[in-house]
Each structure stands twice: as structure tokens, then as C-alpha cells.
Amino acid sequence: MQLEERVFSLKKRFLAMYKAAHAGHIGSSLSCAELLVFLKHAWMRAEDTFVLSKGHAVAALYALLAEDNAIDPRELASFYGDGTHFPALPPVNTLKEIPFATGSLGHGLSLSAGMALGAVLNQSDRRFFCLTSDGELDEGSTWEAALFIAHHKLTNLVWLIDRNRIQGIGGTEEVLSLEPLDAKLEAFGFHVVIADGHDFTSLLHARDVSTRALAKQERPIAIIANTIKGHGIRYMQDTVDSHYLPMDDAQYEQALDEVSQAHAAAIARTRDAG
Amino acid sequence: MRDEFAATMVALFQQRRDLVFITGDVGYMAVEGIAATFGKRFVNAGIAEQNMVSLAAGLAREGHLPWVYTMATFLALRPYEQIRTDVCLHQLPVKLVGNGGGYGYGIMGATHHALEDVGAMRALPHMRLYLPLTTTDVPQAVDLMAQDPLPNYLRLNVAAKLPKELVGDVTPFAPWRKLKPGGTCVVIGMGPVLGNLFQLGDQALLDDLEIWNVGMLPLEEIPAALLASIREKQRVVIMEEHYRACGLAEALSYALLSQGVCPRSFTSLGAKGYPSGRYGSQRWHQEENELGGRALRSRLESILRD
Numbered sequence: 001m002q003l004e005e006r007v008f009s010l011k012k013r014f015l016a017m018y019k020a021a022h023a024g025h026i027g028s029s030l031s032c033a034e035l036l037v038f039l040k041h042a043w044m045r046a047e048d049t050f051v052l053s054k055g056h057a058v059a060a061l062y063a064l065l066a067e068d069n070a071i072d073p074r075e076l077a078s079f080y081g082d083g084t085h086f087p088a089l090p091p092v093n094t095l096k097e098i099p100f101a102t103g104s105l106g107h108g109l110s111l112s113a114g115m116a117l118g119a120v121l122n123q124s125d126r127r128f129f130c131l132t133s134d135g136e137l138d139e140g141s142t143w144e145a146a147l148f149i150a151h152h153k154l155t156n157l158v159w160l161i162d163r164n165r166i167q168g169i170g171g172t173e174e175v176l177s178l179e180p181l182d183a184k185l186e187a188f189g190f191h192v193v194i195a196d197g198h199d200f201t202s203l204l205h206a207r208d209v210s211t212r213a214l215a216k217q218e219r220p221i222a223i224i225a226n227t228i229k230g231h232g233i234r235y236m237q238d239t240v241d242s243h244y245l246p247m248d249d250a251q252y253e254q255a256l257d258e259v260s261q262a263h264a265a266a267i268a269r270t271r272d273a274g
Numbered sequence: 275m276r277d278e279f280a281a282t283m284v285a286l287f288q289q290r291r292d293l294v295f296i297t298g299d300v301g302y303m304a305v306e307g308i309a310a311t312f313g314k315r316f317v318n319a320g321i322a323e324q325n326m327v328s329l330a331a332g333l334a335r336e337g338h339l340p341w342v343y344t345m346a347t348f349l350a351l352r353p354y355e356q357i358r359t360d361v362c363l364h365q366l367p368v369k370l371v372g373n374g375g376g377y378g379y380g381i382m383g384a385t386h387h388a389l390e391d392v393g394a395m396r397a398l399p400h401m402r403l404y405l406p407l408t409t410t411d412v413p414q415a416v417d418l419m420a421q422d423p424l425p426n427y428l429r430l431n432v433a434a435k436l437p438k439e440l441v442g443d444v445t446p447f448a449p450w451r452k453l454k455p456g457g458t459c460v461v462i463g464m465g466p467v468l469g470n471l472f473q474l475g476d477q478a479l480l481d482d483l484e485i486w487n488v489g490m491l492p493l494e495e496i497p498a499a500l501l502a503s504i505r506e507k508q509r510v511v512i513m514e515e516h517y518r519a520c521g522l523a524e525a526l527s528y529a530l531l532s533q534g535v536c537p538r539s540f541t542s543l544g545a546k547g548y549p550s551g552r553y554g555s556q557r558w559h560q561e562e563n564e565l566g567g568r569a570l571r572s573r574l575e576s577i578l579r580d
Contacts, residue, residue, distance in 0.1 A: 100364065110324070110360075111328045113332060114340075115335055115336050117317070117332070117333060118336025119336060121294065145328070148320070148329065
């Protein structure tokens with residue numbers, strides 16, 4: 001299946017989950033939907049490990065696993081409900097595909113570094129992919145981890161940053177400026193790759209550049225994936241609201257309609273390019 | 275205890291190679307032997323405790339047995355949420371080793387003292403604490419920790435020196451140990467501060483004290499012999515180099531009350547912090563807090579008179 005088809009199916013699935021649960025964090029999942037599909041289906045191997053440090057987007061990850069039958073879609077119907085195995089943020093010791101209950105921001109990169117170091121000590125060639133938000137770069141622990149990863153040249157670890165420029169209750173540059181983020185990461189010792197986090201061509205290019213750089217085993221990789229919170233749904237796009245608010249019936253219909261239109265346009269672009 | 279701990283780590287590495295030793299950039303004149311023995315499995319994670327603990331959780335997830343070492347207060351408090359979330363909730367066998375429990379860092383002052391570390395660790399799910407008393411306890415505690423599948427916290431300090439003529443051969447490290455019989459009062463303590471009782475130089479006073487040591491928390495079942503002594507003597511004193519809140523006194527009071535045991539006299543001798551606002555050696559702080567020296571003696575005499 002093409003990546004475009006997969007992300008369309010993924011978005012439909014998690015939008016339905018959010019609607020049924022009357023839950024928020026929709027914008028967070030839309031921000032990283034393409035990134036998850038890209039990692040799962042265009043970069044990671046079966047033995048590699050993914051850590052979703054921005055645990056508030058776990059609905060997208062649950063949906064990704066359900067698409068692959070790693071989660072029974074019928075069980076996923078309990079998402080967000082009383083007695084569920086699938087809470088709003090990742091559960092503890094429930095799924096092997098979710099090695100840690102993240103969501104308390106600033107943990108995922110250190111956890112990934114520990115696993116990556118563990119693999120090195122085990123002389124394993126397994127790789128680790130960690131997706132952080134940009135808001136969680138406010139956490140000092142993220143930068144402790146960055147120092148460690150660079151110092152130990154953990155080139156079996158790929159750090160991706162979902163750079164949607166929105167955090168808790170404001171823009172990242174209004175709340176606590178991150179820019180120039182690429183220069184900061186470079187200064188910490190990372191090889192920085194910048195990509196469009198919603199464009200598979202750009203992400204595939206980033207993968208290839210990163211793979212070549214990692215092969216030198218000199219510097220770890222940080223990919224800044226420029227994204228839009230609530231991407232693809234006009235009323236949600238680039239808003240703080242999309243972090244919190246659930247959809248009513250009309251908004252859900254609009255969301256499905258716009259996701260479908262975007263998918264049709266993407267398929268058409270692919271066909272024209274082909 | 276630090277040297278015994280380091281020697282035990284080196285010995286343990288000869289038996290199993292899944293150990294990883296992580297220091298938060300401390301251990302001058304203590305961890306050099308570990309570094310030389312462990313090779314790539316020795317990691318100085320820098321002065322970055324939050325990363326250090328999550329890193330250990332990741333290592334444990336990959337099948338390693340990480341030992342995380344730094345000063346007790348910086349280990350228990352600075353990365354508390356990482357310990358709770360990444361280690362304890364996931365029930366990973368990460369071994370936390372805090373040096374300088376209580377006033378162990380003496381004149382270094384309040385920032386370096388650990389008076390709430392046991393309480394902080396006690397509150398966490400799946401966490402088991404090991405509280406050695408003597409130097410010989412340390413290798414025994416470490417061996418138990420290496421076999422314990424749960425997260426652990428080891429509190430190191432300057433070991434107690436127990437006079438053989440008073441306590442004989444101390445039994446091996448255990449959740450509960452009776453150190454000596456005594457006449458009218460049961461003293462229960464954790465950690466080397468209990469050893470101060472034997473330094474008082476007052477044999478008559480010591481004869482009055484039946485002394486028990488707690489080596490592990492959460493408390494295991496209180497021995498029947500101890501319960502019998504408490505019921506008979508009706509006078510209990512708890513000693514701990516730790517704030518009373520969330521420490522041994524609180525744990526024991528719940529354990530006793532839940533078994534319907536309520537002695538007439540129950541006194542907690544614990545750290546009160548910095549009553550005079552002055553600083554000194556560990557011994558000085560202990561005395562200021564009635565945990566050592568003449569102040570301890572005077573307080574015990576007062577308790578025994580009541």
C-alpha cells in the first residue's frame with residue numbers, strides 16, 4: 001500500500017476514535033500522522049523500536065498498530081473509556097510496541113538513549129526512533145539526553161522533532177523561544193536534517209540523508225520535521241484549540257471531508273508526477 | 275560503606291556481566307576500581323540525574339541490570355518523577371544507590387543532606403529499600419538486590435561499629451534483626467545511627483534497651499518476638515536519621531496499629547532539620563537532633579523515667 005493510502009486510512013481511524021470518545025489531542029495526532037506512517041512503513045525494521053515521547057498523540061499510534069493488527073480494532077473501541085487498556089496517554093507494560101508509558105514530557109529521549117546504549121552493549125544492530133514534540137524541548141532533561149547521545153555518538157538512535165510550533169497554551173516562540181533550533185542542535189553535536197513532516201517525498205529524502213550521515217558513526221541525527229498542528233483540517237490547523245477540543249458532529253463530518261479531499265489531491269499529484 | 279559497595283560491585287561483575295554502573299559524576303577515590311573492571315559498562319552520565327535514571331530504565335528494558343550511583347539526596351529527589359514513572363511504574367530492576375543518607379555529608383550543609391530520601395522512595399510503587407547498618411551488611415544487601423526483580427534503593431552511610439562484647443556476632447543482613455536484649459524499652463532503628471546507642475558509655479542505660487534493626491522497607495511481617503516485647507514493655511523508641519514524616523516511625527506506627535498493638539509510650543527520634551540554623555559534622559547534627567551523644571543519652575533517660 002502506498003504511504004498516502006496508509007496515512008489516509010490512519011487518519012480516518014483515529015478521527016473516528018476521537019469522535020467516539022469525545023476526546024481532545026486531535027491536533028497532536030494530525031501533526032505527526034505522516035511521520036508515524038513514514039517511520040513504520042518506510043524506515044523502521046521489525047526489530048527496531050519506536051518511542052513516542054509526545055505521548056499525547058498516542059491515539060495515532062494506537063491506530064497505527066490497529067492498522068497493522070498489533071492491536072485488535074475491537075478492543076480499541078474502548079479507547080478513553082472506563083476500564084480500557086488504551087488511555088489518553090500511553091499505558092504501562094501493556095503493548096510490546098509501546099516500551100514505555102510516555103506523556104510526561106522530557107522522558108522519551110533519555111529512555112531511547114538508554115535502550116540504544118543497551119543495544120550497543122549487547123552488540124545488537126537494532127535501532128531506536130524517538131519522536132518528541134517541540135514543546136517538550138523546554139524540559140531540561142531533553143537537553144541532558146541530547147548531551148549524552150552526542151557524547152556517546154549513539155548513531156543507532158534517530159531523534160525526530162515534531163516542529164508544529166505550538167505548545168500548551170501558546171506558540172513555542174512566544175512561550176520560550178527555541179529558535180534557532182537547528183543551530184542549537186548542531187551545537188550540541190547533532191547532524192541536523194530538516195524536512196516537511198507532512199510530505200513523504202521530503203521525509204524519504206531526510207531518511208536517505210540521515211542514513212548516509214549515520215553510516216559515518218560520527219554524529220547522531222536530529223530531524224526537525226516542520227509540521228502543522230491539526231494539519232489538513234482548516235478549522236483546527238495551527239490552533240491551540242486543536243490540542244484540547246473534541247469534535248462535534250458537524251466538525252467530524254468536515255474533518256472527514258477535508259481529509260478525503262486532501263487524500264484525493266495527493267493521489268492525483270502522485271499520478272501526475274508518475 | 276562506599277568502599278565495601280565498590281568492592282562488592284567489582285566482585286559481582288565476576289559473576290554476571292549484565293551489570294552496568296552509572297555514576298552521576300561522583301565517587302572520587304571510590305569508583306575507580308569499578309570503572310577499571312566494568313570497562314564500557316561503566317558510564318559517567320555527568321551531573322544530569324534525570325537523564326541518568328531514565329537512561330537506566332532504558333538499559334533495564336534492554337535486559338541489563340543498571341546500578342545508578344550518586345549522592346542520596348540528588349538521587350532520590352532531583353529525578354523523582356523519572357524514578358516513579360520510568361522505573362517503578364514499569365517495575366524495572368534499576369538499582370539506585372544513594373551515598374550519604376541522613377546528615378552523612380555533614381559540614382557540606384543542608385543541600386547535601388538526605389533527610390527525606392527514604393520517605394520519598396517508600397512512597398513509590400514496587401520499590402524496595404535496603405538500609406545496611408554495618409560494613410558487612412553491604413555485600414549482603416547488594417547480593418540480595420542483584421537477585422531482586424524490583425526497583426531498589428540502597429542507602430549508604432558511615433557504617434555503625436557494633437562492639438562485639440555488647441552484641442556478639444551480628445546476624446546476617448535481614449529485614450528484621452534483634453541486636454541485643456534489654457529490660458524496659460524496645461528501640462527500633464534503621465541505618466547506622468542505631469550504632470550511636472553503643473557509643474553512649476552508659477551500661478545501665480544500655481541494659482534497659484532491647485534493640486532491633488530494620489534492614490528493608492516496606493516493612494516485612496513484624497517478628498512475633500518483637501511484638502511480644504512491645505506488648506510486655508509498653509515502651510517503644512524509633513531511631514532514624516530521617517524526618518519522621520514518611521520514615522520508619524510512620525511505617526511502624528501503621529504496622530503496629532493495624533495489628534492492634536498500641537504501646538503506652540511511642541517516641542520518634544528522628545531528624546528535625548536544622549533547629550539552631552547552624553552546621554557541623556554528621557556527629558554534630560546527630561547530637562543536635564537527639565540522635566547521638568549526650569543529647570541522645572539525656573532523651574533516653576527522660577523516656578525511661580516516664
